Amino acid sequence: xxxxxxxxxxxxxxxxxxxxxxxxxxxxxxxxxxxxxxxxxxxxxxxxxxxxxxxxxxxxxxxxxxxxxxxxxxxxxxxxxxxxxxxxxxxxxxxxxxxxxxxxxxxxxxxxxxxxxxxxxxxxxxxxxxxxxxxxxxxxxxxxxxxxxxxxxxxxxxxxxxxxxxxxxxxxxxxxxxxxxxxxxxxxxxxxxxxxxxxxxxxxxxxxxxxxxxxxxxxxxxxxxxxxxxxxxxxxxxxxxxxxxxxxxxxxxxxxxxxxxxxxxxxxxxxxxxxxxxxxxxxxxxxxxxxxxxxxxxxxxxxxxxxxxxxxxxxxxxxxxxxxxxxxxxxxxxxxxxxxxxxxxxxxxxxxxxxxxxxx
Amino acid sequence: xxxxxxxxxxxxxxxxxxxxxxxxxxxxxxxxxxxxxxxxxxxxxxxxxxxxxxxxxxxxxxxxxxxxxxxxxxxxxxxxxxxxxxxxxxxxxxxxxxxxxxxxxxxxxxxxxxxxxxxxxxxxxxxxxxxxxxxxxxxxxxxxxxxxxxxxxxxxxxxxxxxxxxxxxxxxxxxxxxxxxxxxxxxxxxxxxxxxxxxxxxxxxxxxxxxxxxxxxxxxxxxxxxxxxxxxxxxxxxxxxxxxxxxxxxxxxxxxxxxxxxxxxxxxxxxxxxxxxxxxxxxxxxxxxxxxxxxxxxxxxxxxxxxxxxxxxxxxxxxxxxxxxxxxxxxxxxxxxxxxxxxxxxxxxxxxxxxxxxxx
Ligand SMILES: CC(C)[C@H](C(=O)O)[C@@H](O)C(=O)O
Ligand SMILES: CC(C)[C@H](C(=O)O)[C@@H](O)C(=O)O
Numbered sequence: 001x002x003x004x005x006x007x008x009x010x011x012x013x014x015x016x017x018x019x020x021x022x023x024x025x026x027x028x029x030x031x032x033x034x035x036x037x038x039x040x041x042x043x044x045x046x047x048x049x050x051x052x053x054x055x056x057x058x059x060x061x062x063x064x065x066x067x068x069x070x071x072x073x074x075x076x077x078x079x080x081x082x083x084x085x086x087x088x089x090x091x092x093x094x095x096x097x098x099x100x101x102x103x104x105x106x107x108x109x110x111x112x113x114x115x116x117x118x119x120x121x122x123x124x125x126x127x128x129x130x131x132x133x134x135x136x137x138x139x140x141x142x143x144x145x146x147x148x149x150x151x152x153x154x155x156x157x158x159x160x161x162x163x164x165x166x167x168x169x170x171x172x173x174x175x176x177x178x179x180x181x182x183x184x185x186x187x188x189x190x191x192x193x194x195x196x197x198x199x200x201x202x203x204x205x206x207x208x209x210x211x212x213x214x215x216x217x218x219x220x221x222x223x224x225x226x227x228x229x230x231x232x233x234x235x236x237x238x239x240x241x242x243x244x245x246x247x248x249x250x251x252x253x254x255x256x257x258x259x260x261x262x263x264x265x266x267x268x269x270x271x272x273x274x275x276x277x278x279x280x281x282x283x284x285x286x287x288x289x290x291x292x293x294x295x296x297x298x299x300x301x302x303x304x305x306x307x308x309x310x311x312x313x314x315x316x317x318x319x320x321x322x323x324x325x326x327x328x329x330x331x332x333x334x335x336x337x338x339x340x341x342x343x344x345x346x347x348x349x350x351x352x353x354x355x356x357x358x359x360x
Numbered sequence: 361x362x363x364x365x366x367x368x369x370x371x372x373x374x375x376x377x378x379x380x381x382x383x384x385x386x387x388x389x390x391x392x393x394x395x396x397x398x399x400x401x402x403x404x405x406x407x408x409x410x411x412x413x414x415x416x417x418x419x420x421x422x423x424x425x426x427x428x429x430x431x432x433x434x435x436x437x438x439x440x441x442x443x444x445x446x447x448x449x450x451x452x453x454x455x456x457x458x459x460x461x462x463x464x465x466x467x468x469x470x471x472x473x474x475x476x477x478x479x480x481x482x483x484x485x486x487x488x489x490x491x492x493x494x495x496x497x498x499x500x501x502x503x504x505x506x507x508x509x510x511x512x513x514x515x516x517x518x519x520x521x522x523x524x525x526x527x528x529x530x531x532x533x534x535x536x537x538x539x540x541x542x543x544x545x546x547x548x549x550x551x552x553x554x555x556x557x558x559x560x561x562x563x564x565x566x567x568x569x570x571x572x573x574x575x576x577x578x579x580x581x582x583x584x585x586x587x588x589x590x591x592x593x594x595x596x597x598x599x600x601x602x603x604x605x606x607x608x609x610x611x612x613x614x615x616x617x618x619x620x621x622x623x624x625x626x627x628x629x630x631x632x633x634x635x636x637x638x639x640x641x642x643x644x645x646x647x648x649x650x651x652x653x654x655x656x657x658x659x660x661x662x663x664x665x666x667x668x669x670x671x672x673x674x675x676x677x678x679x680x681x682x683x684x685x686x687x688x689x690x691x692x693x694x695x696x697x698x699x700x701x702x703x704x705x706x707x708x709x710x711x712x713x714x715x716x717x718x719x720x
Contacts, residue, residue, distance in 0.1 A: 075551065080577070083550055083560035090551040120485045120589050141501075141519060146554035153523040155558035159501060160516035189602070190443055191435065191450040194506035198515035200443035217440065220602075222638075224610035225618060228588060229480055242549070242580075246606060250584035258585060278582075 001305060002035045006066035008059065008096075010044040011089060012279025013289035013340075014072025020291035020344030021070060021298040024317075027351040028302065028310045039066065043096065044074030044089035044279070054092030060099055063270065068301050071096075071274035072294065077281045089279075098138050101267035104169045105137040105244065106176075106300075107276060109231075109251040109261065114322045118256035118331050121228065126254050129231040132180065133251065134173040135244025137265055139165045140195070142241050161195045161240065166202040173238040174210040183214045183235035187223045187243050199240060220246070227251055248276055257330040259290025262297035264304065271304050273297040287339030290328040292318055295347055317350035361665060362395045366426035368419065368456075370404040371449060372639025373649035373700075374432025380651035380704030381430055381658040384677075387711040388662065388670045399426065403456065404434030404449035404639070414452030420459055423630065428661050429460075431634035432654065437641045449639075458498050461627035464529045465497040465604065466536075466660075467636060469591075469611040469621065474682045478616035478691050481588065486614050489591040492540065493611065494533040495604025497625055499525045500555070502601050521555045521600065526562040533598040534570040543574045543595035547583045547603050559600060580606070587611055608636055617690040619650025622657035624664065631664050633657040647699030650688040652678055655707055677710035 007022060009015035022038055029036040041059040048054050054074070063069050074089040096102075111119070111129040119126055144158030177184040186203045188196035200217060207215045218226065220243045226233065227247060231254050239247065252258035258277045265272040275293030283289055295318060302311040321327060325334045326346045367382060369375035382398055389396040401419040408414050414434070423429050434449040456462075471479070471489040479486055504518030537544040546563045548556035560577060567575045578586065580603045586593065587607060591614050599607065612618035618637045625632040635653030643649055655678060662671040681687060685694045686706045 080551065083557040083564065088551065094552065120481055122480060122482060125480050142552045144516065148554055148558070152558075152561075154520065155554040156504065156518055156520035157553045157555050158516055158518050160514065163513040189605075191440065191448065192454065192502045192602075193517045194508055194515040195517050197443040198508070198512075201512075204443065221605045221609035224584060224606045225612055228610065228613040242552075245549075245581045246584045249581035250588065250610070252585055253588040 001307065003067045003305065004037050004039065004065070005301070006062045006069045007038050007040045008043045008063070008069060008071045009040070010072040010074040010279060011046050011076055012073055012281040012284045014044075014074065014279055016285070016287075016340050017275060017289050017291040017294040018070060018072040020340060020347075021294035023344050023348050024295050024314060024351065025298050025301075027348045028314065031313070031351055032307070032310050043071070043092040045076035045079065047092055048087055048089060052087070054087060054089050055095045060096070063096065063100060068304065069270070069272040070297065070301065071272050073275065073277060073279040075279035075281070094142060096272070097265060098143060100270040100272065101138065102265035102270060102272055103136060103138040103165065104172055104266045105135040105263055106266070107133040107135060107244070107248040107251075107261060107263040109133065109248070109254055111254055112256070112260070112319070112322055114319070115256040115331065120253050126231055129254050131231065131234045131251065132176055132236045133244060133248050134169060134176065134236060134238045135248060136165065136169050136240050140241035159193070159195050161198055163198070163202050166199055167206065170203050170206055170238060173236050174206065174213055177213045177236040178210060181235040182212055183216070185223075185234055185237050186215065186217050187220050187237055187239040187247065188217065189220050190217070191219060195240070203238070223247060224250060228253070252276070257290060258293070259328065259330045260292050260296070262293050262300055264300045271301070273301040287341065288329050289340045290330050291340050291344050292321070292327075295344070313351055313354065314347065316354065317347035320350055321346050361667065363427045363665065364397050364399065364425070365661070366423045366429045367398050367400045368403045368423070368429060368431045369400070370432040370434040370452075370639060371406050371436055372433055372641040372644045374404075374434065374639055376645070376647075376700050377635060377649050377651040377654040378430060378432040380700060380707075381654035383704050383708050384655050384674060384711065385658050385661075387708045388674065391673070391711055392667070392670055403431070403452040405436035405439065407452055408447055408449060412447070414447060414449050415455045420456070423456065423460060428664065429630070429632040430658065430661065431632050433635065433637060433639040435639035435641070454502060456632070457625060458503060460630040460632065461498065462625035462630060462632055463496060463498040463525065464532055464626045465495040465623055466626070467493040467495060467604070467608040467611075467621060467623045469493065469608070469614055471614055472616070472620075472679070472682055474679070475616040475691065480613050486591055489614050491591065491594045491611065492536055492596045493604060493608050494529060494536065494596060494598045495608060496525065496529050496600050500601035519553070519555050521558055523558070523562050526559055527566065530563050530566055530598060533596050534566065534573055537573045537596040538570060541595040542572055543576070545583075545594055545597050546575065546577050547580050547597055547599040547607065548577065549580050550577070551579060555600070563598070583607060584610060588613070612636070617650060618653070619688065619690045620652050620656070622653050622660055624660045631661070633661040647701065648689050649700045650690050651700050651704050652681070652687075655704070673711055673714065674707065676714065677707035680710055681706050
């Protein structure tokens with residue numbers, strides 16, 4: 001297969017983790033006789049630095065023409081502390097999602113049996129957890145009208161949703177549940193928000209089309225608790241943009257490190273794959289960033305094109321690296337010299353030689 | 361001291377847990393020669409049932425005249441499932457907060473050493489956790505304009521904050537930090553929301569007035585993770601209405617049960633005390649509801665009037681009940697016949713006779 005992949009490393013640890021994902025994809029192409037080409041483009045703080053724009057036209061152009069996008073991370077501590085900044089790295093990511101119409105963000109949360117003791121949660125709590133979070137990604141309060149009064153003393157954001165926006169992602173979530181444990185949980189705040197009541201209404205009305213899916217509802221505050229108390233109760237979680245942001249980052253505690261979670265952002269025409277973690281500028285260029293999330297994002301990219309064996313091989317490599325403790329310090333590895341690159345190298349070697357790879 | 365206390369038991373398990381708190385307050389009055397009078401009023405689903413209104417005029421009136429309000433819980437499963445309901449139990453609570461101007465909600469999250477093994481989190485993770493959450497309670501997306509389009513296909517909520525709203529609660533949070541570990545964490549989503557940027561701006565500008573307080577910022581998604589990964593890093597958390605709702609319910613996993621967390625809602629003129637849990641209609645009238653949150657709400661009520669010895673005695677009673685496993689099933693007690701009332705009785709007995717109380 002020929003795939004033209006846009007690579008947007010972004011800021012902070014983005015470039016180093018994405019380099020590992022790209023390396024792994026190259027090994028896959030070699031092994032399976034695919035032709036993957038990679039085109040790099042700027043986004044985020046590094047794009048602001050070079051062009052003044054967090055999402056240069058050229059970047060959008062490269063993404064639009066690509067078959068898939070591999071995205072690193074954006075953000076920069078200086079902007080985080082400056083609430084007056086008008087141009088912000090995050091705009092790069094948010095505008096990209098919006099302009100490519102990436103309305104469905106899928107975040108799998110799967111407990112690795114080999115890592116159960118790395119989690120802050122007790123083993124029996126998390127073992128066998130397997131959740132798929134469907135987060136709406138181009139609507140809600142992130143994208144509603146924002147206002148700041150002239151005197152700078154009043155600020156507002158609008159959270160708006162339409163039936164259309166809810167239905168298109170809800171269908172995908174219902175279908176995902178059908179192919180899994182047939183349980184769909186809509187997370188909202190319908191006891192306080194009109195937009196949440198619309199979510200509840202629309203999803204309830206759709207339920208009869210999926211009679212074999214058990215639908216239930218949970219308030220976001222309650223879900224934030226239940227996700228920790230009893231993660232195994234969840235199969236597919238469907239939720240709006242900001243609640244999905246909160247729940248999916250929270251869910252990383254189940255898995256043991258946010259450095260393990262990948263996501264796919266899908267629209268009608270485009271598909272983007274990224275780790276769910278941020279840019280952590282402080283950790284950049286130290287070799288400590290966990291590349292697994294980005295490498296699993298690459299596996300999700302292959303899934304998307306039906307390259308199942310290829311994706312499976314990457315996941316086997318990841319499993320093996322975890323089993324052998326070839327992991328960065330976030331997972332409290334036994335070895336203290338395992339860098340970002342070493343983890344990538346190990347998985348690359350594994351792909352080239354699945355039966356013979358060991359720590360060397 | 362003479363105190364006129366409005367009691368709003370509300371729905372579900374509200375009445376049974378509030379009855380224990382009232383009993384405990386009566387024991388305190390007796391023991392310390394105070395005159396506490398209690399005036400009951402309707403709110404929530406039970407008020408809708410009897411009057412058609414989740415917050416009858418009479419209830420507001422009783423609350424306005426009271427020195428303090430003891431509030432149970434509101435909500436009802438039938439309303440939770442009906443996204444079309446125009447009159448809702450929650451309106452009772454939300455309107456009450458708004459009409460009494462209860463803009464500061466304080467939620468302490470303290471890990472009980474005797475309960476460390478009840479938590480879903482590992483012991484070493486949570487031991488010595490002591491967090492005070494300052495949640496803004498009368499602004500933000502709960503109270504901004506709500507719209508539903510005529511065709512019912514578009515719904516929106518506005519999240520708005522003013523400098524004034526932010527400053528008044530931020531001063532209280534800074535002061536609380538000064539009397540504790542001098543650390544204040546503002547939780548917001550300033551990388552996506554204009555209202556969050558205003559929070560960050562205002563709180564940054566106030567910081568020089570509290571030079572001995574270390575101020576830091578955290579995005580809500582990250583905070584939802586850090587609260588579980590490393591709760592001990594937090595001292596005072598300051599946040600807007602909905603983020604505070606989510607974080608404080610999530611924080612209950614640290615303590616071991618949401619049935620242990622109480623809160624105070626304060627304004628310039630009024631003060632209300634309530635458990636943070638909901639009405640759990642399913643659990644009502646089974647004797648399984650944990651009354652500790654309500655009893656601790658009563659202790660916070662006494663704190664508010666400077667009745668320190670009285671509040672301390674209640675807390676000692678609570679500690680003793682936990683140490684002796686005189687707890688409801690949510691805490692997996694050793695004994696299986698400890699009802700809501702029994703826990704209340706035990707703490708009442710303890711107040712009457714602190715040195716001699718044991719399980720009988
Ligand atoms: C950077 C930020 C705007 C973004 C979001 O909130 O969507 C990030 O947290 C994410 O989850 O991808
Ligand atoms: C009932 C609901 C509207 C309420 C809230 O979200 O404020 C509750 O969850 C709480 O925290 O007191």
